[in-house]
Amino acid sequence: MTDLNQEIESLRRELEEKKKEIRSLEKLVRGAIDRDFPLEVGEFSERELEDYFRDAVSPLKQVLDPRPGPKSVRSHRKIIGAPIVFLKRLFLRLSGFYTHLLLDEQVQFNRRSAELTEALVTRVRHYRDRLEQAEEKVAAFEESLVILKNKLEDLRSRLAAETGGRDNPSTR
Amino acid sequence: MTSCPNDELLRRLKAREIAADDSVRELSREVEAAERSAGVQAAYNCVRRMQAALGFRKPTLAIYDHAFHMIGGAQKYGLTMAAALRDLFDITILANRAVRLDNFRDWYGLDLSGCEVRVVGIPFFEERSAFHIDPALITRKVENPFHCISLASGDYDVFVNNSMNEMVYPLANISVLVCHFPERRRRSYFYADRYTFTVTNSLYTAGWVEAKWKYRPDLQIYPPVDIDGAKTRRPKKNVILSVARFEPEGTKRQREMAQAFLKLGRDWPEVVDGWKLVLAGGSSPDNCYLTELERLTAGWPKGKIEIKVNIPLSELESLYRESALFWHLCGLTHDDPSEIEHFGMSTVEAMQSGLVPLVYDGGGLREIVDHGVNGFRVRSTAELLDGTIRLIRDPGLRSRLAGAATEKAQLYTRARFEERARTFFGGLLKQYTL
Secondary structure (H helix, E strand, O other): OHHHHHHHHHHEEEEEEHHHHHHOHHHHOOOOOOOOOOOOHHHOHHHHHHHHHHHHHHHHHHHOOOOOOOOHOOOOOOOOHHHHHHHHHHHHHHHHHHHHHHHHHHHHHHHHHHHHHHHHHHHHHHHHHHHHHHHHHHHHHHHHHHHHHHHHHHHHHHHHHOOOOOOHHHHO | OOOOOOHHHHHHHHOOOHHHHHHHHHEEEEEEEEHHHHHHHHHHHHHHHHHHHHOOOOOEEEEEEOOOOOOOOHHHHHHHHHEEEEEOEEEEEEEEEOHHHHHHHHHHHOOOOOEEEEEEEOHHHOOOOOOOOOHHHOOOOOOOOOOOHHHHOOOOOOOOOOOOOOOOOOOOOEEEEEEOOOOOOOOOOOOHOOOOOEEOOHHHHHHHHHHHHHHOOOOEEEOOOOOHHHHOOOOOOEEEEEEOOOOOOOOHHHHHHHHEEEEEHHHOOOOOOOEEEEEEOOOOOOOOOHHHHHHHHHHHOOEEEEEEOOHHHHHHHHHHHOOOOEEOOOOOOOHHHHOOOOOHHHHHHHHHHEEEEEOOOOOOHHHHHEEEOEEEEEEOOHHHHHHHHHHHHOOOHHHHHHHHHHHHHHOOHHHHHHHHHHHHHHHHHHHHHH
C-alpha cells in the first residue's frame, strides 16, 4: 500500500501544479459556470420594488431618443477608418430628414412613457407614505382600546368581588 | 458527490483485491478519464477521495465565512460546527481578514485548537479598505471577486460555505452551503444550487430558499444557544427586557416598544407601577436611531426605561437572570422577509433564562414560541400590551409560561446542535470514504 500511497501522492502533486497554472474556474471545471436569470419582479417585496424603481426609472430618460447623430459614428481602424466614418456620416446627413420624420413620434412616445412611469412611481410613494401614517394612527387607537378593555375587565372583576358576583352583568 | 473513482473500484482497492501494479494502472485510467470529461479539478478531487478513502490521510474540511473577523451569530454557528467536527476532519478556517483562534475562544467560548486558519484576501475589498465585506456590492458589471475563495475551496475534501454569500463556486468533492437567509435573489454569479447540500438555520429560512432560489434545501439545523445565566436562577424582578442590536434603520423596533410602554404608563400607571423596560443591544458609534430613542425616553421618570448599549456579556447574563418578560418585535410592519427575524437567538436565550417571551408573530420566531403555551406571539403593539397586561396581572400564568418556555428552549442547546452536525457530516464521510 505504501507504493500506492506514493503513486497517488505524486499524481496529486502533478494535478496540483496543473491547477495552479489554470486560474480560470471555467477551465478548471471544463464548462460554463455563469447563467442568466429572469428578473422576478412579480415576487418582489416593498423594499426590492423600491430599489428596482430607483435603478430602473432614471435610466429610462437616458434612452428616450434613439435617433442616430453624425457624432455617434466612430471607427477604431487606423487607415480606412476615416473614409468609412466620412461616408457613414454623409449618409446619415442625407437620410436624416426621413429617419427623423419616422422616429419623431417614437421619441415623443418614449418621453411620455418615461414621464408617466415617473408620475406613477411618485404616486405610489405618496400612497405608501399616507398608508404608513394611517397604520401608525390605527396602531395608536388599537393600543388605547386594549388598555380600555383591560381597565374595564379589571373594574368588572373588582365589582364582582365586592358584590359577590351579584352585580356582574355576565352572571345575569 | 464525486463519482470518481467509482465506488466498486474503491471497494476493491480497500479490500486489497487488486495487485499493486494493477491498482496504479486502474487509478491512473480513472483520473485521466475524469480530467478529460470534467477538467483538472475533477481529476484532483478523484485523487483526494482515494487518499481519504484508503486511509492515507485524514479527510479535510474548510469552513468559510467572509465575516469571521467580526462577532456575529452566524459566525458562532459555523465555528461551533467546526469545533464539533474536529475529530472527524482536519479543519481549516477560511477567512478574508486576519483572525486568531484565541479570538474565537474570547468571543464565543469555543476551543478550536488544532484547526488551521487560512486567510485569503480579496483584492476588490482590500483596495477599498473595507472592514465589512459586503457581497451586495457585487454586480455583473465587475468581475466576481470571490473567485479566489472558489479556487481555495478546491483544496479540500469538504467545503462549507457559512457566509450569506452565494457567489462562491464550490470546487471541493463535497460542498455544503449553510444558509442563514437568502439575502439576494438569483442574479449574477449565483451558485447556491451548485452545492452538494444546503443546510438552513430555520424552517423560515428554508421556505425562503425555496421561494427565492427555486430549490429545496436538504437539512435544517437550529443554531446553538447556551446562555450561562440560565444555570443560576435568581428571583425575578419586575423587568421587561428586550435584547437586539440598535440598527440605524430601526428594524428591531425598539422605538415602537418604548412608545407602547410609555403609553401604558401614561394611560394606566397603576398596572406598570414598579415595572421597567430595559432595551439592551449593540450599536455602532454615531447611531442616529439610538440618539432619537434616548430623546424619546428622556422626559420620563428615571429608571422607567433604561437603554443599555454594548454592555459586557456578564451584565447581559445578569439582566436575563433578573428579568421576567421578554419583548421582541423585529419584523413588525415589515414586508421584506430579510427584515424579519430569521431565527431569534436572543429569544431562545431569554426562554432558557426563564423569561416569558412576547414576540412578533413572524419569521423564525413562530418556530420558537408557541402562542399561549410558552409565550405570546403578537401582530401589533396593541397585542403586545394586551399580553403584557395579562402577564403582569396574573403571576400564575407568568410562572406557568416561563416554565414551559425554559423547557422548549432546550431544543436549541449547543449539545443538540453538535449532535445534528456530527450525524450529518458523519453520514457524508461514511459515503465518501466507503
